[in-house]
Amino acid sequence: MLTHPCEYKMRHFLSVAMGISLLVVSFLLIYHYRLTSSIVWSRPSSGDNDDKSIVIAVLGGGLTSSGSVPLHTKLRLDKAIDLYHQLKSTHHQVIIIPLSAGTPYKPNPVDDKGFPIFESSAAARHLISSGIPPSDVLEESMSLDTVGNAFFLRAIHMEPSMIRQLIVVTNRWHMERTTAIFQCVFSLPLTASQSSSSSMQSSSSWTHTSITEPQYQKSPYKLTFHEVEDGISDANLLKLRQDKEKGALLGFQNGFMMEVHSFQHMHRWIYSSHKAYSTSRYVDKTMNSNNISNELLKTY
Numbered sequence: 550m551l552t553h554p555c556e557y558k559m560r561h562f563l564s565v566a567m568g569i570s571l572l573v574v575s576f577l578l579i580y581h582y583r584l585t586s587s588i589v590w591s592r593p594s595s596g597d598n599d600d601k602s603i604v605i606a607v608l609g610g611g612l613t614s615s616g617s618v619p620l621h622t623k624l625r626l627d628k629a630i631d632l633y634h635q636l637k638s639t640h641h642q643v644i645i646i647p648l649s650a651g652t653p654y655k656p657n658p659v660d661d662k663g664f665p666i667f668e669s670s671a672a673a674r675h676l677i678s679s680g681i682p683p684s685d686v687l688e689e690s691m692s693l694d695t696v697g698n699a700f701f702l703r704a705i706h707m708e709p710s711m712i713r714q715l716i717v718v719t720n721r722w723h724m725e726r727t728t729a730i731f732q733c734v735f736s737l738p739l740t741a742s743q744s745s746s747s748s749m750q751s752s753s754s755w756t757h758t759s760i761t762e763p764q765y766q767k768s769p770y771k772l773t774f775h776e777v778e779d780g781i782s783d784a785n786l787l788k789l790r791q792d793k794e795k796g797a798l799l800g801f802q803n804g805f806m807m808e809v810h811s812f813q814h815m816h817r818w819i820y821s822s823h824k825a826y827s828t829s830r831y832v833d834k835t836m837n838s839n840n841i842s843n844e845l846l847k848t849y
Contacts, residue, residue: 602642602712605629608698608719608727609649609668610780611849616658616666618675621780621848625718626675628777632716633681645681646706647672648689648698652849653825654841693825695727695797696805699734700819703812707735707770714771722791724776726798733805736768737812781848790848793841 607629610622618626629645636643649668651657657665669688676686691701707715715735719727781787809815819826841849 600714601640602710603636603644603714603716604707604710604712605632605643605645605716605718606698606702607645607647607672608695608717608723609647609651609672609692610720610723611652612658612666612668612671614658616660616671618668618671619780620782621720622668622672623675624777624780625720626672626679628718628775630676630679630681632718632775633685644685644687644710644712645676646687646689646702647676648702649692650690651693653693654846654849695723695730696734696801696823697819697825699731700815703735704816713769716773716775718775718777720779720781721776722779722781722787722794724774726794726801728774729798729806730801731772731774733801734812734815735770735772737809737815739811740813741811786844786848789842789845793845 607622607625610625611619613619626647633643633645647669651665651668657667659665667688667690669690673686673688677683687706689698689701689705691705692698707713715731717727717731779787781790805818809818821827821829824830
């Protein structure tokens with residue numbers, strides 16, 4: 550059957566139009582893919598960061614036997630709540646991140662279903678019951694100590710979110726060691742190659758004028774620290790914890806700060822050398838020796 554010339558022209562026109570449409574759709578899909586890929590994978594410089602986005606990190610401080618936060622942790626959380634409202638009133642985007650799964654020194658309490666209660670979970674419940682929207686509370690439930698607090702906060706939340714302003718809240722007896730650890734961890738370059746190229750005068754990206762005065766390289770992070778009262782009413786217990794903190798700070802300065810020079814290196818160090826995270830603890834019994842008295846345990 551012969552095709553009418555008009556019908557032939559119409560079919561030809563539709564074929565051409567369909568071809569052009571497919572080309573346009575293909576171009577738009579490729580453009581959208583490249584655009585979204587650049588958004589996801591390109592990392593802004595510190596100057597491109599949103600100055601209105603801030604994280605408030607609240608360090609974990611143990612749990613009561615019933616799974617609630619102890620007084621010294623409550624003081625930290627209440628300070629975070631005050632800071633949250635102050636910053637929100639000036640149109641900041643604020644996230645509160647309670648830190649810590651627990652401690653290696655004692656097991657976590659369990660809920661009525663038998664599941665362990667994390668320190669960060671108990672803290673998150675306190676924040677939410679105090680009026681903080683759940684959308685503004687994120688948990689960090691991997692760490693078991695202050696060094697882990699800093700590492701997992703940076704790895705899980707700060708690096709992916711690209712937020713560069715961080716407020717750290719803890720008690721007076723905990724602040725000196727916390728400051729040293731967080732300044733160190735958040736000043737580490739991401740990779741070993743960045744570390745080696747960051748200093749032309751030393752093989753280490755860390756130089757020390759003295760054991761208590763480390764010289765940090767420029768960091769993309771802006772850290773501020775807010776101290777609250779001790780929250781430990783027993784003078785003897787407070788003295789025990791203060792002495793423990795001093796010893797732990799010295800160990801951090803003489804050990805970690807001398808050995809670890811990049812965040813990449815810290816990842817390896819955490820899982821190979823740290824007593825709380827290295828799988829060597831399953832075969833090396835000396836890694837499981839927790840020299841802590843029952844009295845001092847009351848502060849955890």
